[in-house]
Amino acid sequence: MPVVMDADRIQRSLTRIAHEIVERNSAIDEIAIVGIRERGVPLARRLAKRLHEITGHQVPTGALDITLYRDDLMRHAVGPQPVVRSTDILFNIDDRLILLVDDVLYTGRTIRAALDALIDFGRPKAIQLAVLIDRGHRELPIKADYVGKNVPTSRRESVQVRLEEVDGHDDVLIQTAGE
Amino acid sequence: MTMSSSRPRESDAVAEVVVRADVPMTRLKQKHLLGIADLSPEEIVLILDTATAMQEIAHRPIKKVPTLRGRTVVNLFFEPSTRTRTSFEVAEKRLSADTLNVAIATSSVVKGETLVDTALNLEAMSPDMIVMRHASSGACHLLSRICKSKIINAGDGMHEHPTQALLDAFTIRSHKGRLGGLKVAIVGDLLHSRVLRSNVLLLTKLGADVWLCGPPTLVPPGIERLGVTVTSNVETAVADADVIMMLRIQLERMQGAFFPSLREYFQVFGMTEERVRLARPDAIIMHPGPMNRGVEIASEVADGASSVILEQVANGVAVRMAVLYLLAGGVEHETAA
Numbered sequence: 001m002p003v004v005m006d007a008d009r010i011q012r013s014l015t016r017i018a019h020e021i022v023e024r025n026s027a028i029d030e031i032a033i034v035g036i037r038e039r040g041v042p043l044a045r046r047l048a049k050r051l052h053e054i055t056g057h058q059v060p061t062g063a064l065d066i067t068l069y070r071d072d073l074m075r076h077a078v079g080p081q082p083v084v085r086s087t088d089i090l091f092n093i094d095d096r097l098i099l100l101v102d103d104v105l106y107t108g109r110t111i112r113a114a115l116d117a118l119i120d121f122g123r124p125k126a127i128q129l130a131v132l133i134d135r136g137h138r139e140l141p142i143k144a145d146y147v148g149k150n151v152p153t154s155r156r157e158s159v160q161v162r163l164e165e166v167d168g169h170d171d172v173l174i175q176t177a178g179e
Numbered sequence: 180m181t182m183s184s185s186r187p188r189e190s191d192a193v194a195e196v197v198v199r200a201d202v203p204m205t206r207l208k209q210k211h212l213l214g215i216a217d218l219s220p221e222e223i224v225l226i227l228d229t230a231t232a233m234q235e236i237a238h239r240p241i242k243k244v245p246t247l248r249g250r251t252v253v254n255l256f257f258e259p260s261t262r263t264r265t266s267f268e269v270a271e272k273r274l275s276a277d278t279l280n281v282a283i284a285t286s287s288v289v290k291g292e293t294l295v296d297t298a299l300n301l302e303a304m305s306p307d308m309i310v311m312r313h314a315s316s317g318a319c320h321l322l323s324r325i326c327k328s329k330i331i332n333a334g335d336g337m338h339e340h341p342t343q344a345l346l347d348a349f350t351i352r353s354h355k356g357r358l359g360g361l362k363v364a365i366v367g368d369l370l371h372s373r374v375l376r377s378n379v380l381l382l383t384k385l386g387a388d389v390w391l392c393g394p395p396t397l398v399p400p401g402i403e404r405l406g407v408t409v410t411s412n413v414e415t416a417v418a419d420a421d422v423i424m425m426l427r428i429q430l431e432r433m434q435g436a437f438f439p440s441l442r443e444y445f446q447v448f449g450m451t452e453e454r455v456r457l458a459r460p461d462a463i464i465m466h467p468g469p470m471n472r473g474v475e476i477a478s479e480v481a482d483g484a485s486s487v488i489l490e491q492v493a494n495g496v497a498v499r500m501a502v503l504y505l506l507a508g509g510v511e512h513e514t515a516a
Contacts, residue, residue, distance in 0.1 A: 068244040068245070068246040068274075069244065069245060073508060081205065084501075086232045120240075120244070
């Protein structure tokens with residue numbers, strides 16, 4: 001099973017993204033970071049930590065669960081259903097620049113759901129998207145502002161991001177269906 | 180190793196939201212929620228965990244998520260109810276379902292239509308779910324056999340009231356962090372209470388030590404077989420209890436004299452501050468409502484610092500949202516029926 005990114009590569013990508021964020025946004029005090037559950041949340045925290053190291057600014061960080069906004073929830077009468085987790089956004093998002101963070105960008109449907117969810121919390125000044133992996137195959141007109149690594153894949157493959165906080169170690173793997 | 184789609188279906192021609200490997204998937208086994216008796220401990224915990232996530236929605240500026248958009252839920256209440264009916268309605272609206280309230284006083288039931296005919300007529304308008312309360316035990320089971328809609332029992336006669344027990348368990352868990360090993364004293368009219376039956380089933384399934392107390396005339400015969408301890412001494416029941424749950428004296432269901440007077444009932448079984456002091460210092464006081472102040476509970480206790488009665492009402496919305504969400508999704512496995 002091919003390893004696309006190892007721990008060191010993930011760390012360096014996040015550091016680079018943090019610098020890009022600072023470069024692109026002059027008003028660092030307007031930024032708040034929202035991670036999409038599950039693995040967008042630790043990535044959001046890591047980015048917040050780096051932004052703090054670079055700018056000295058504490059960036060508020062939240063967690064968003066998009067389950068209740070999915071477009072495929074009620075499509076099947078039989079089969080498993082995702083568990084709803086908690087959303088924790090303890091700051092006002094009005095007029096802030098929200099940096100949305102997820103591990104893998106694929107069809108774009110998760111991001112569509114996350115945008116809808118965020119709008120229910122207020123009216124941010126702008127929303128930017130940061131992902132660790134962009135694997136292509138978009139089904140919606142959605143594009144990431146910051147990408148850790150572009151990984152061309154086939155639809156039969158699945159990309160698995162593993163993070164220290166959730167899985168005990170950092171790496172990114174590509175799996176082929178049936179493997 | 181988990182694959183991105185844990186249960187591939189051949190009919191899935193269209194790629195949908197990627198089923199993420201890191202999100203556990205699970206569902207209730209049954210299509211309906213008729214009673215706690217049908218739920219496994221794991222399903223109960225799933226409902227409580229889902230309710231925990233739903234709680235946050237009540238604190239948002241826009242208290243609404245689009246999950247049940249385009250779904251129709253009929254609230255069919257054959258018995259008076261304030262809390263349960265409004266709680267279901269709020270839960271349905273927060274999930275964006277279209278709700279239809281059928282008030283029986285203004286419906287054809289007063290013209291002599293039977294339950295089955297009423298249900299079949301409502302069903303002809305193809306609702307997705309029917310939330311029903313009825314004075315007859317088993318009415319929801321009857322409906323579940325003839326209707327295509329999913330049925331949620333909002334209280335059937337003296338049988339079960341599953342969402343009440345779930346919200347009670349949710350409230351206890353949010354204060355104590357667990358249900359297993361807790362001493363729960365349930366005091367009051369045990370005979371006529373569907374809340375009691377659902378609570379006993381749920382609490383024993385999750386390992387609580389359940390004590391029941393009430394006048395011997397109001398204790399259902401054989402209730403000990405459900406794994407509870409029965410006493411007619413209220414002091415014994417509440418001693419070192421973690422949770423005290425009071426039940427209403429249901430005068431409307433009583434035919435005959437079960438105890439000499441309400442005044443005497445209060446003296447022997449009423450929850451007073453002195454009796455509460457016998458419980459653990461951090462004990463919580465619960466009541467499913469509506470309360471009869473001065474009959475089963477003293478006002479000082481109902482309004483006291485240990486009372487979580489209004490919290491129960493708030494939690495009811497989150498728990499019902501969880502039930503609606505979990506049932507709306509479907510069942511885990513196709514059954515023959």
